[in-house]
Every structure is written in C-alpha cells, then in structure tokens.
Amino acid sequence: MNIITIERKVMEKNDEIARQNRALFSQHGIFVFNLVSSPGSGKTSILERTLEYLKGKVQIAVIEGDVQTDIDAKRIALYNIPVVQIVTRGGCHLDAQLVHDALNNLPLPNIKILIIENVGNLVCPANYDLGESMKVVVASTTEGDDKPLKYPAMFRIASALIVNKIDLVPYVNCDLKRLERNALQINPQLKIFETSCTTNQGISDWAEWLASRVHQHS
Amino acid sequence: MNIITIERKVMEKNDEIARQNRALFSQHGIFVFNLVSSPGSGKTSILERTLEYLKGKVQIAVIEGDVQTDIDAKRIALYNIPVVQIVTRGGCHLDAQLVHDALNNLPLPNIKILIIENVGNLVCPANYDLGESMKVVVASTTEGDDKPLKYPAMFRIASALIVNKIDLVPYVNCDLKRLERNALQINPQLKIFETSCTTNQGISDWAEWLASRVHQHS
Numbered sequence: 001m002n003i004i005t006i007e008r009k010v011m012e013k014n015d016e017i018a019r020q021n022r023a024l025f026s027q028h029g030i031f032v033f034n035l036v037s038s039p040g041s042g043k044t045s046i047l048e049r050t051l052e053y054l055k056g057k058v059q060i061a062v063i064e065g066d067v068q069t070d071i072d073a074k075r076i077a078l079y080n081i082p083v084v085q086i087v088t089r090g091g092c093h094l095d096a097q098l099v100h101d102a103l104n105n106l107p108l109p110n111i112k113i114l115i116i117e118n119v120g121n122l123v124c125p126a127n128y129d130l131g132e133s134m135k136v137v138v139a140s141t142t143e144g145d146d147k148p149l150k151y152p153a154m155f156r157i158a159s160a161l162i163v164n165k166i167d168l169v170p171y172v173n174c175d176l177k178r179l180e181r182n183a184l185q186i187n188p189q190l191k192i193f194e195t196s197c198t199t200n201q202g203i204s205d206w207a208e209w210l211a212s213r214v215h216q217h218s
Numbered sequence: 219m220n221i222i223t224i225e226r227k228v229m230e231k232n233d234e235i236a237r238q239n240r241a242l243f244s245q246h247g248i249f250v251f252n253l254v255s256s257p258g259s260g261k262t263s264i265l266e267r268t269l270e271y272l273k274g275k276v277q278i279a280v281i282e283g284d285v286q287t288d289i290d291a292k293r294i295a296l297y298n299i300p301v302v303q304i305v306t307r308g309g310c311h312l313d314a315q316l317v318h319d320a321l322n323n324l325p326l327p328n329i330k331i332l333i334i335e336n337v338g339n340l341v342c343p344a345n346y347d348l349g350e351s352m353k354v355v356v357a358s359t360t361e362g363d364d365k366p367l368k369y370p371a372m373f374r375i376a377s378a379l380i381v382n383k384i385d386l387v388p389y390v391n392c393d394l395k396r397l398e399r400n401a402l403q404i405n406p407q408l409k410i411f412e413t414s415c416t417t418n419q420g421i422s423d424w425a426e427w428l429a430s431r432v433h434q435h436s
Contacts, residue, residue, distance in 0.1 A: 038256045038257040038258060038338065038361075039256040039340045039361055039365055039368070039369060040256060040358070040360065040361020040362050040365055041361075066368055067341060067368060067369055067370075067371070068367065068368055068369070068370050069364075069367050069368050071364055071367065071368065090341070090345075090371055091341075092310065092339070092341035092342045119341065120256065120340065120368070120369070121310070121339055121340070121341055121342075122257050122338065122339070123285060123308070123309075123310035123337065123339055123342070124310045124339075124341070124342065127308075140258070140360065142258065142358065142360035142383065142386070142390075143256075143257055143258020143259075144258050146287075146289055147257055147258055149286065149287050149289065150257070150284055150285060150286055150287050150289065150338070151257060151285055151286070151338070152285075152286050153285070153308055165360065165390075167389070168360065168386065168389055168390070171385070171386055171389055172360075172383075172386070173416075198391075
C-alpha cells in the first residue's frame with residue numbers, strides 16, 4: 001500500500017518536470033520524439049538512416065539514453081549534430097529530470113527536432129512523460145508478431161509504430177499483417193511505417209513524415 | 219531521498235520472500251532457472267524446443283511471466299506439463315511474492331526442474347531475486363553484438379547465456395565472436411550456448427546441460 005502511494009508521488013514529480021520541459025520545447029518551437037522499443041530493435045540504426053536522409057534539411061538534435069556506455073552517442077556524433085548521452089547506471093527508463101538536465105547542454109534556439117532515444121525497454125518508459133510531443137515505438141520483425149498484445153501500454157501510448165527489419169521477414173516467424181493488426185487492435189490511431197536499415201526501404205517515408213511534423217508545429 | 223529508502227525496503231522484503239522460495243525449492247529438490255531477455259529474443263521458443271527434447275526424461279514445470287496475455291502459457295500447456303501464468307498488468311518484472319503465489323498451483327513433489335520465464339526486459343528483472351538456482355539470459359543475434367555492454371547488470375548476474383537465432387547471422391549485423399567476447403568481458407564465468415529454434419541447432423547441448431543440473435543438485 002505504501003509503495004503505491006510513493007510511486008504516485010514519484011510520478012507527480014516527474015509529470016511536473018515534464019510540463020516544464022514541454023513549455024521549454026514550445027517556447028523554442030522544438031518538436032520532440034521519444035523513441036522507445038526493446039533492446040536491439042534498431043532505434044539507433046533508424047536514427048542513423050534518418051539523419052543521413054534529413055542532413056541539411058532540418059536542424060536535429062539527439063538525446064541518447066542508455067543503461068550503460070556511450071556507444072550510441074558516439075555513433076550519432078558522427079553525423080555532426082548536437083548529441084547528449086544520458087547513462088542511467090541501471091535505471092530502466094529516462095525520466096523528465098534527466099532530460100531536463102540534458103537540455104542544458106543543447107543549443108535549443110538552433111533545434112527544430114529533438115529525438116530522445118530511450119533506454120531499450122518495452123515496459124517502464126511507457127509510464128514516464130519526458131515532455132515529448134509524441135512517443136514512437138519501434139518493433140522489429142525478429143521479435144515476432146505478438147508484441148503489441150504482450151506489451152500493450154507502450155503501443156497504446158505511442159502515436160506511431162515503426163516496424164523495423166522488414167528485410168528479415170522471409171527468415172523469421174513473423175506475420176507482418178498480423179503484427180500490424182495486433183498493434184491497431186491496441187491503438188487504432190497508430191501511424192505505421194515499415195522500414196529496413198539494411199536496404200533503406202521505408203526510411204524516406206518515415207523521415208519525410210518526421211520532418212513534416214515541424215511545419216505542422218510552427 | 220525518500221524514494222531510495224523505500225526502494226531498499228521493497229528489495230529487502232523481496233529478498234526475504236526469495237529466501238523462503240529458495241528453502242521450499244531445496245526441500246523438494248527442485249532446480250530453478252530464471253529465464254530473462256529482451257522481448258522477442260525467443261525465450262518461449264527455446265522452452266518449446268527444450269520441452270520437446272527432454273519430454274519423458276525429466277519432470278519439468280514452467281511459470282510464465284507476462285505483462286499481459288496468456289499466449290505463452292497456452293503454447294507451453296500443449297506439452298502437457300504443469301504451467302502457471304503470471305500476468306503483471308504493467309509490472310516490468312516478476313518478484314518473489316508473485317512466484318511464491320504461483321507455487322501454490324504447482325505439484326512441487328513431482329517437479330525436478332522449474333523454469334520461470336520472466337517478463338521480457340533486460341533491465342529490471344536483474345534486481346529481483348525470485349529464489350532461483352540460477353539466471354539464464356537469452357540474447358538473439360538480431361539484437362546486435364553490443365547488448366552485454368549496454369545492459370551489463372543482467373549479463374553479470376546470469377550463470378549462462380543462450381545466443382539464440384544463430385541461423386539469422388548471415389542476414390544481420392552481428393559478429394557472433396564479438397557478442398560472446400563482450401559477454402565474457404562483463405562476466406568471465408558465463409556458460410555460453412548457441413541455439414536456433416528454427417533449425418534446432420544447439421538445442422540438445424543446452425537441454426542436456428539443463429537436465430544435468432538436476433543430478434548435480436540431488
């Protein structure tokens with residue numbers, strides 16, 4: 001019983017800081033994506049392909065969230081854009097305060113799109129508002145087609161779903177139609193993209209849509 | 219500050235119940251595996267192949283942990299062994315109390331091996347002792363070769379690593395040698411198996427080893 005009360009206080013505090021982040025993003029006209037998925041679904045690879053596609057077209061910055069290591073930040077830094085690494089040291093999700101601290105290290109007036117790559121975890125990050133404009137969930141075909149049913153909170157709260165690694169469909173036990181039907185059953189509003197970071201299939205559709213959020217926003 | 223204190227109490231309570239579970243397992247001579255991984259790494263498929271291989275050779279029971287749905291328990295029940303589904307309704311890990319409650323529904327005197335399939339999550343389950351004899355972490359080749367470095371706690375606390383989906387190595391960006399080197403860098407004691415649930419490669423090695431734990435134990 002005590003635990004429930006304490007957790008609610010934690011969430012209230014998080015939500016308050018998330019509101020401050022959201023106000024700051026709004027003030028600077030920044031559209032913010034919170035990218036969530038299981039470990040190894042390809043969030044960083046999608047980011048890399050997206051940055052290649054949008055290079056010079058729109059000002060993007062990235063916050064990398066990881067339990068350990070700055071491997072991902074180093075990959076993203078190669079694209080010569082502002083990037084901050086958050087290492088949670090065991091923490092299973094980013095929270096609004098961590099993102100707030102990271103913002104001090106970003107040139108906010110020069111950013112139109114901020115992409116926050118969350119810790120790889122299909123469960124906990126669903127409960128933590130970071131002040132983002134929307135959550136985007138990545139599910140790879142190699143994880144099977146039942147993940148939306150088994151981790152519904154994340155698919156319910158997301159605005160878009162990227163089905164990644166579609167080049168592997170011939171080799172894995174995943175029915176793409178069933179995966180997408182399962183996702184839409186949980187959240188009929190989901191905008192769905194199919195991508196492969198190996199063949200680049202679908203990356204332009206996703207990246208164009210992402211960039212178009214800026215114009216809707218400003 | 220409050221939060222840290224409360225979390226410690228939660229862990230103390232969990233550890234106390236885990237000790238009770240462990241005593242119960244010891245009393246009945248049951249060897250208990252806590253199977254952990256990212257969502258979609260193939261825990262349930264490995265279980266299916268293992269049960270096929272060991273059918274009639276050793277008495278196995280399964281506890282299935284999922285955030286939502288009894289899809290996995292239904293798959294396992296086809297093998298006609300005792301199985302209990304725990305649905306955490308949003309919870310990101312199993313805890314000792316949930317397992318304790320599940321044990322009331324299992325015929326303990328008739329079980330030699332209990333396999334607990336944890337919620338798909340490479341972070342939180344590392345912190346919760348369930349009273350198991352050992353943790354086994356599954357990492358699939360499709361997740362890339364850097365996961366041990368990025369989620370070190372789970373690889374550090376596990377006794378064995380199953381590298382699954384090795385049939386997909388030709389199609390994905392994963393250096394098997396580097397994956398295993400990264401895992402051993404985190405935990406030099408890790409016993410490593412390579413498996414494919416599509417071709418059955420490596421399943422016999424893993425299943426024989428699993429069954430041999432019983433004899434070591436009794």
